[in-house]
Amino acid sequence: MKTAQINKYGGSEVVKINKNAPKPTLSLGHLLVEVHAASVNPVDWKIREGYMKQMVPLQFPATLGGDFSGVVEEVGEGVLGFKIGDEVYGYASILSGGSGSFAEFALADAKSTAHKPKNTSHVEAAALPLTGVSAWQALVDHIGLSRGEKILIHGGAGGIGSVAIQVAKHLGAYVATTVSARDIPYVKELGADEAIDYKNQSFENMLHGYDAVYDTVGGETYLKSFKVLKRGGIIVSMLEQPRSELMERYGVKAIGQLTQVTSERLSKLAELVDKRAIRVHVDKTFSLEQAGEALEYQQKGHPRGKVVLKIKT
Structure with a gap:
């Protein structure tokens, strides 16, 4: 072969x-x-x-x-x-x-x-599989995102981010996302309520009191994201490990995710695709x-x- x-x-x-x-x-x-x-x-x-x-x-x-x-x-x-x-x-x-x-x-x-x-x-x-399960595992299994909650998704135009926006909207959340200027119309089409141009705008000064952040970018973006969360909020990162000093300072929970692709998660995703909740x-x-x-x-x-x-x- x-x-x-x-x-x-x-x-x-x-x-x-x-x-x-x-x-x-x-x-x-x-x-x-x-x-x-x-x-x-x-x-x-x-x-x-x-x-x-x-x-x-x-x-x-x-x-x-x-x-x-x-x-x-x-x-x-x-x-x-x-x-x-x-x-x-x-x-x-x-x-x-x-x-x-x-x-x-x-x-x-x-x-x-x-x-x-x-x-x-x-x-x-x-x-x-990998991007969809990453989004599902973060939003459903780790965050437990529910209707009316607010989430910031970094990298909304990427493979994981584009699925995460759609899953979050399906769950009834308010979704903000960071992207480049050219991708703002694309993520709005996916359902994002607010799109922030990460090169020219400071998301950490614009967003406050959020229930959750899903980070697919890491680095400085991850560190600044703690400012967006309300006390008791949660941040899940695909790239960074939790830092106890930040968790204590902001009163939030942090998780570093290692995605596990399972039949159960794939089947849940397939259901959402067949319902046309995810494209x-x-x-x-x-x-x-x-x-x-x-x-x-x-x-x-x-x-x-x-x-x-x-x-x-």
Whole structure:
């Protein structure tokens, strides 16, 4: 089969197309999926560059990619709820027990796979697993966001932010978001009540008494966000770890999120997509052969929504 692999850590130049890679061998608790589409996340280029090598050193050659949408080819022992021919989506990263999704076939843990939303294409479904679950886990499981509450979502035009805005609106919250000026109309269309140009406006001076902040940016943005929260509020960050001195000073709770893609969360997302409460925005598609370019575009192009590889055309 064809796959996009790396044999060493580095930039986009280390991504090579292997046209003769062996098909993954089915194992207990896993599904073998014919991949129709796979999306690109920031973690993919970070894996390529070796950011994760202390935590999880790769065995080379290593197939990149996590998010996928496709069709079940084989069902492993101990797997319930799936059969051959089912359209599924999920997460198959080599960091989470999968074989990598930038390939014609991928091995995926059944616990991080669910039935694909019925109302979407494989390209749209592939754009959803990691970003969608990140938004769901933060807003529903960590924050417990409810109707009438106010939330600030940083990076509203990105993959996670664009889903988070829609989930927050579905839950009945008032949503403010920070974006670049060119993305203000886009996030308003997604449902944001207030859009702040982060380059020319100071969100920390404009917003006060908020129940929650969801941070996908980190750094100074994270530090300034504490000023926005009311006492008893909560901030969840994708990039920063909680700082006890800030929590004590502002009287708030802080959580550093490590996203866990589960069948249950994927199924909840699929329901929202099928109800048309969430629409997936794909910024650009690439072929599998263009995986290196797709990673480069994700890293440097500031995509609006998601970048997707169309693998089966």
